[in-house]
Amino acid sequence: MKKRQQTIKRVIWVEVKYGDDLLKTISTACLENNIKSGFITVIGALQKAKFGYYSQKEKRYRENSIKEPLEIISGLGNVSIKDGKPFVHLHISLADKKGNVFGGHLNEGCIVFAAECAIFELEGDKLKRKFDELTGLSLWDFSQ
Numbered sequence: 733m734k735k736r737q738q739t740i741k742r743v744i745w746v747e748v749k750y751g752d753d754l755l756k757t758i759s760t761a762c763l764e765n766n767i768k769s770g771f772i773t774v775i776g777a778l779q780k781a782k783f784g785y786y787s788q789k790e791k792r793y794r795e796n797s798i799k800e801p802l803e804i805i806s807g808l809g810n811v812s813i814k815d816g817k818p819f820v821h822l823h824i825s826l827a828d829k830k831g832n833v834f835g836g837h838l839n840e841g842c843i844v845f846a847a848e849c850a851i852f853e854l855e856g857d858k859l860k861r862k863f864d865e866l867t868g869l870s871l872w873d874f875s876q
């Protein structure tokens with residue numbers, strides 16, 4: 733089994749404000765801080781949400797949209813290099829007012845009510861994405 737090895741370099745606490753687009757804000761924070769590899773956590777609340785579900789059969793994302801206030805129960809993701817640039821990949825679990833939980837692949841269009849986000853920047857082996865024919869996704873390339 734091939735592996736990549738990295739260590740934590742620093743932790744960036746990202747200022748995420750009311751009305752921000754969550755994915756755009758995290759992506760901008762990675763660019764501004766020159767973060768090419770790391771993992772990301774986020775909790776908080778959204779005013780509305782858009783998130784994806786990858787259809788393995790169709791090899792494409794379908795989008796779910798919820799236009800009501802939601803809790804961010806858990807947001808977990810990473811940043812790695814795709815097409816030479818930092819690429820944020822984050823999945824999110826959300827709860828409605830009854831506590832029903834759903835979630836998926838974070839898309840643009842998740843408008844923040846309040847959020848607490850940390851990016852753990854990593855250093856060491858590079859982690860790059862490459863298109864994978866079998867899944868139709870850009871996956872980590874462990875062959876380099």
Ligand code: ZN
Pocket residue numbers: 821822823836837838
């Ligand atoms: Zn995803």
